[in-house]
Amino acid sequence: IKNIGVFTSGGDAPGMNAAIRAVVRAAMYYGIEVTGIRRGYDGMGKGDFFTMNRKSVSNIIQRGGTILKTARCDEFRTPEGRKAAYEHLVKNKVDALVAIGGDGTFTGAKVFGSEYDIPVVGLPGTIDNDLVGTDFTIGYDTAINTVVDAVDKIRDTAESHDRLFIVEVMGRDSGLIALRTGIATGAEAILIPESKTGLEGLLNRLEFGRKDKTSRIVIVAEGEDAGGAFEVGRLVQEKFPNYDTRISILGHIQRGGAPSCMDRVLASRVGAAAVEALRDGHRNEMIGLINGEIAYTPFEHAIKHHQGIDPNMIKLVEMLSM
Numbered sequence: 472i473k474n475i476g477v478f479t480s481g482g483d484a485p486g487m488n489a490a491i492r493a494v495v496r497a498a499m500y501y502g503i504e505v506t507g508i509r510r511g512y513d514g515m516g517k518g519d520f521f522t523m524n525r526k527s528v529s530n531i532i533q534r535g536g537t538i539l540k541t542a543r544c545d546e547f548r549t550p551e552g553r554k555a556a557y558e559h560l561v562k563n564k565v566d567a568l569v570a571i572g573g574d575g576t577f578t579g580a581k582v583f584g585s586e587y588d589i590p591v592v593g594l595p596g597t598i599d600n601d602l603v604g605t606d607f608t609i610g611y612d613t614a615i616n617t618v619v620d621a622v623d624k625i626r627d628t629a630e631s632h633d634r635l636f637i638v639e640v641m642g643r644d645s646g647l648i649a650l651r652t653g654i655a656t657g658a659e660a661i662l663i664p665e666s667k668t669g670l671e672g673l674l675n676r677l678e679f680g681r682k683d684k685t686s687r688i689v690i691v692a693e694g695e696d697a698g699g700a701f702e703v704g705r706l707v708q709e710k711f712p713n714y715d716t717r718i719s720i721l722g723h724i725q726r727g728g729a730p731s732c733m734d735r736v737l738a739s740r741v742g743a744a745a746v747e748a749l750r751d752g753h754r755n756e757m758i759g760l761i762n763g764e765i766a767y768t769p770f771e772h773a774i775k776h777h778q779g780i781d782p783n784m785i786k787l788v789e790m791l792s793m
């Protein structure tokens with residue numbers, strides 16, 4: 472391996488910069504050149520490349536977002552789009568790739584790796600934490616800390632006004648952000664896509680639960696079945712007009728901000744491990760961290776499976792919010 476191309480793709484996540492930095496610095500350590508590819512597969516197909524050095528990644532470990540920018544790219548889903556990308560890689564003498572993103576990014580990488588003889592490894596960069604093959608994804612820890620900080624602030628005003636707040640957090644297919652932050656903020660209930668009984672449980676609790684509570688927080692994942700925070704809020708208001716109910720959608724603040732220490736260290740470890748994996752002949756694998764050890768998961772497996780919900784954690788929310 473002489474020249475590694477690195478790019479970020481799909482939704483951005485805090486810690487992607489720390490991962491880029493680790494890839495660049497580890498490659499330099501092993502005497503490998505690095506080519507930065509802007510805007511993911513879109514920039515790859517357009518030849519938006521530049522040579523990176525130690526200095527290109529100075530002073531970025533603490534920054535949110537991604538200095539390489541990210542994009543969604545439909546052309547890469549076509550054989551012509553992938554051919555254009557391959558030609559630009561050959562022209563720029565890039566002979567291996569590190570893809571930082573989520574399962575869509577790895578699906579693209581898998582298809583590309585089966586068509587062209589170029590080793591690709593992936594790093595799990597998504598705030599959702601829904602990938603298998605790693606205990607945590609890069610960005611998840613920062614995102615849940617942002618949510619906890621926001622919900623703590625909402626709790627202050629909820630408590631002062633005796634209000635019930637329905638707070639919507641990110642997670643179109645996964646309730647992992649909602650579940651963990653629900654436990655950490657002492658939420659009365661959580662509604663997530665993986666559990667069908669959330670709404671019923673919430674309504675039951677409001678009807679038969681403790682009446683002396685002065686504030687209530689319900690965390691709703693955007694992809695849960697009842698239809699998001701507005702719909703849940705409408706149902707609650709209809710059934711319980713005596714509750715002073717408010718709705719808050721946290722939105723894109725969850726993606727931004729300085730990465731937490733956990734995310735910086737995770738990104739640094741898997742970033743360096745990706746370079747070593749390519750040197751050792753790995754390809755078509757995601758590099759994650761399981762029980763503190765570097766773990767290699769074939770894209771095939773990482774794409775097909777999703778990190779599930781531990782039912783004990785759901786029970787914990789119910790048990791502790793009584």
Ligand code: ATP
Pocket residue numbers: 480481482483512542543544545547548549572573574575576577578579580582596597598599
């Ligand atoms: P996040 O989880 O944050 O949304 P992601 O990596 O899953 O991140 P996607 O938008 O799903 O984000 O995928 C990123 C890009 O990967 C797509 O825009 C597309 O260019 C490429 N891609 C996804 N699926 C395929 C596929 N089947 N074939 C080729 N390319 C694909």
